[in-house]
Amino acid sequence: MQPSSRDFKANAHRALGDATLQGALGFMMREGFAVRRAEAVARLPEFEALREAAKRLKDEVLQHLDFYLETFERNVERAGGAVHWCRTAAEAREAVLTICRDAGARIVTKGKSMVGEEIAINEALEANGIAPVETDLGEYIIQIRHEPPSHIVAPAVHLAKEQVAESFRATHRALDPARPLDQPRQMLDEARAILREKFLDADVGITGANFLVAETGSSIIVTNEGNGDLTQTLPKVHIVLASIEKVVPTLEDATLLLRLLARSATGQEFSTYTTISTGTRRDGDPDGPAAYHVVLVDNGRSALLGSVFQDMLRCIRCAACLNHCPVYGAVGGHAYGWVYPGPMGAVLTPALIGVGEAASLPEASTFCGRCESVCPVKIPLPRLMRHWRERAFAARLPPATQRWGLGAWVFLARRPALYRPLAAAAARLLGACGRGRGRFRALPLAGGWTDKRDLPAPAGRSFMSLWAERQKRRA
């Protein structure tokens, strides 16, 4: 996916004017995941303690990431599988393609995978004559619409059901054009029937991983549709696409994170399906793949270890930060212009595609702090966004007018004896100009403020000048 994060401002402007999108977002932000999360948290008294434990667990893993990954690899091999270490997106694509070619694959079913989006695996498969089929309903919908996901858990959250029905009619041409498709259930049944065939035809199944378990060499996925299970058990070959920070030491550690994940994501106590895969099909197993591959993707993550951004690698992709972000809620995920939107995207995207490409994203926050307050692994997202702003500032990425404006202000702010009379003069001038109405409807150089709201006028005297007078009177 070509990033358009540079155009965040224009993307956001367009999104704000899109009535259908605003309807979908408004509904989600008002009635959606945030409300259900709050209810789920209220039902679990130890939720705060779990957050702290999860933070400590992930910090420990990141401290010894090499050890846990190598342990994981040993145990994958012991269970009959193979681990492919990939430094870059290109290496990861090549690893997947090689496995698919060796299997003679023509159809590949896919469970939901954000790393899959990150390395653009679908495009790579298509370019090589292999047809990827998304099996998560939301992912399937956006695949047939040729759109990227707009949310890391609910990829089609930006759509209204009428748009989905329209896409189904345009894609499923063999079906009766007059069939009713106004109920979500009807669309679900239709997708289910179509996907059932694909599950049986697929040569390779690709899933992501919510967690990798070092002690057993297992991968864990959670889904609400069961599509992941069919993707990974029916084809001969199962490929797990996972980034390196997904590893946890033990199954017990995974359960700690599982208790936080669904509650933080959707307000469920547990996802409908939690599936643990360990290696290939063994004698006596009713089903399972003949080959099990884990494609381990770094793609810039190891560079964050030991940096100010290391905390970001705790992320378990629950999307609570998106669901609680007023900026995400206003503009939706596509405005962010790449794979990961919202506050977690504003921190991760510059790390993965470069701050030069994505400097707008960490800028697009009021630092209201709601993201950090709901993060199940306590990532200080605003602080990390500020660190990206520091990198951008050091690289002189903000526009010259902004940098000069800030520079002039800093010059004055560091000289109180100069600042004081100037502030007093500004208060007098603006106060005199605004005295009639008490506010400005327009003001030169302040269009960013006054285009859409009034600027209350200063009262006319600065506090410091009035205070100095009061002190003189008292002396």
Added chain:
Amino acid sequence: MPDRPVRVGLLVTCLVDLFRPAVGFAAVRLLEQAGCTVEVPAAQTCCGQPAYNSGDRASAVAIARQVIDAFEPYDYVVVPSGSCGGMLKEHYPLLLAADPALAPRARALAAKTFELIAFLADVMKLERIAARYDGVATYHDACSGLRELGIKAQPRRLLAQVAGLTLTEMATPETCCGFGGTFCVKYPDISDRMVSDKVADIAATGADTLLAGDLGCLLNMAGKLSRRGLATRVRHVAEVLAGMTDAPPIGVAEGR
């Protein structure tokens, strides 16, 4: 607490200094009522957030050093803003953590810095408020005060003491108003959308007065309310608690 009167250094904030000195004088009156002596160091300009949040760390450090120099002598540093208070209390220690000379001074300053309302309620244990305000008010929880400093119950507890005042909650008092310092002019479209939602929420309460503890957020919400033609009176919570509501509300001209 010392036997002599508590000596407070007031960081008035750049927005109060420029836009609404009444908030500063309300803070002084409340602090004096609580038994403090209040001083206003002349060597203050701003807490440094515009630089800090724009990624200009070096300038933020320089301004932080200046604030520490100016406010170190006081028993307490009080700020009529959760945002600037949070800057001193939460961010200065982070900002200066790597400087062996400044780090302990930043931590010491942070420990004695309080947002005004939290200081009155939590430190001075102020129980009685003598003010009167006739109206129905709704209170916006400004983000930094709420999430960095845990200010939620204190203003409501003190406002409950104000004669004639009824407090009615909006549906989402904890949702950001869209101000965000320079955010509101860097991303005016998004900011407008956020403040529009906020204003709709305020209007839905039927309250005639909007109160909050941060002037930036108040200017933003007052500006949107008046642009929408809504007559909601907007004031800093300190003005009401101090009984200093003779001056016109924010964004309203004298004599109107």
